[in-house]
Amino acid sequence: MKSKVIAAILAAGTALGAVEASGADTVRFWYHFDNADNPMSALVDTFEAKNPGIKIEAENIPWNSYYDSLYTAVAAGSGPDAAMVKMFAQPRLVEMGALEPIGGRIAGWKGKADIQDNLFNLTKGPDGKNYYMPVQYVALYLYYRADMFAKAGLQPPQTCADFRKAAIALTGGGVYGFGFRGGKGGHDHWASLVLSTGANFKSGGMTSDSAVAATQFVVDLFQKDKVFPPSAPNDGFKEIISAFKAGKTAMTIHHIGSSKSMVAALGDKVSATVVPECGGGRWTAFGDESTAIFAAAENKDAA
Numbered sequence: 001m002k003s004k005v006i007a008a009i010l011a012a013g014t015a016l017g018a019v020e021a022s023g024a025d026t027v028r029f030w031y032h033f034d035n036a037d038n039p040m041s042a043l044v045d046t047f048e049a050k051n052p053g054i055k056i057e058a059e060n061i062p063w064n065s066y067y068d069s070l071y072t073a074v075a076a077g078s079g080p081d082a083a084m085v086k087m088f089a090q091p092r093l094v095e096m097g098a099l100e101p102i103g104g105r106i107a108g109w110k111g112k113a114d115i116q117d118n119l120f121n122l123t124k125g126p127d128g129k130n131y132y133m134p135v136q137y138v139a140l141y142l143y144y145r146a147d148m149f150a151k152a153g154l155q156p157p158q159t160c161a162d163f164r165k166a167a168i169a170l171t172g173g174g175v176y177g178f179g180f181r182g183g184k185g186g187h188d189h190w191a192s193l194v195l196s197t198g199a200n201f202k203s204g205g206m207t208s209d210s211a212v213a214a215t216q217f218v219v220d221l222f223q224k225d226k227v228f229p230p231s232a233p234n235d236g237f238k239e240i241i242s243a244f245k246a247g248k249t250a251m252t253i254h255h256i257g258s259s260k261s262m263v264a265a266l267g268d269k270v271s272a273t274v275v276p277e278c279g280g281g282r283w284t285a286f287g288d289e290s291t292a293i294f295a296a297a298e299n300k301d302a303a
Helices: 002-011 040-050 063-076 087-095 103-107 110-114 117-122 146-152 160-170 187-197 209-223 237-245 256-269
Strands: 025-031 054-060 082-085 132-145 251-255 270-273 286-293
Touching: 040 054, 063 087, 063 237, 082 087, 087 286, 117 132, 132 146, 132 256, 146 160, 146 256, 160 209, 160 251, 187 209, 187 251, 237 251, 237 256, 251 256, 256 270
Parallel strands: 025 054, 025 082
Antiparallel strands: 082 286, 132 251, 132 270, 132 286
16 A cells, blocks of 8 residues: 555656656655565656656665754754655754755645645645655554463453553563664654553643653553563654564554565464553554755756
């Protein structure tokens, strides 16, 4: 599904450009796919075949350093012409004057009707302008090792209390109950267990009794219950997925983008369910991915 959506966006590149590229224009495109099923090379070949005047230099930047590299390159004047970007980066990139508004291009694009209107509204910048072309939007799931759960006589956890009990029961013999992501992107795991309890990012929202208790619950899972691997504070995407596939953790949290490789590696030993209910509610991240043209691009139509 992901590759089909991205293919559609790449194919839309010509339609978004009002002027044909001249000569052999080169577009530097940055993206991040840490999964083994990287579809970008084939998509670039397809795009270049349909747009013979444009050469795409696609560079896969590791996720853990993606935005540090992007911000540094933009500030140094050596950034890409276009790139995959997330919503959290938009305010900073807009403040840096790094993004090219594409509202006019979107308005004149025939393919606009194939994308939900609310996505264009949702992805508008803080100044009300469109800078992002939506690519994919996903929710988080709790992946669990069905074989380990069956052996332990456990059901998929539906509440935080169930989650803790299962994690404790599954920890031992070199296996940890949950692969916690404490490195880059780790806010998703913390938030999945905390933000449904009433904690929020408004003034005082992180210091309320419920917010403090929920965060302490996560800390205790690591320090007291010891159901996270010792490396958890530094673990990122690659570490949590690799550990899960290798049978070193019994549960972890990620979106549907990991499902194909997990099923390929584990077959029916892996399954997924909704994130646990904590404090009377459930929370999941709205995982987003878009593409943007950068203001410094020499040929914005090609980009």
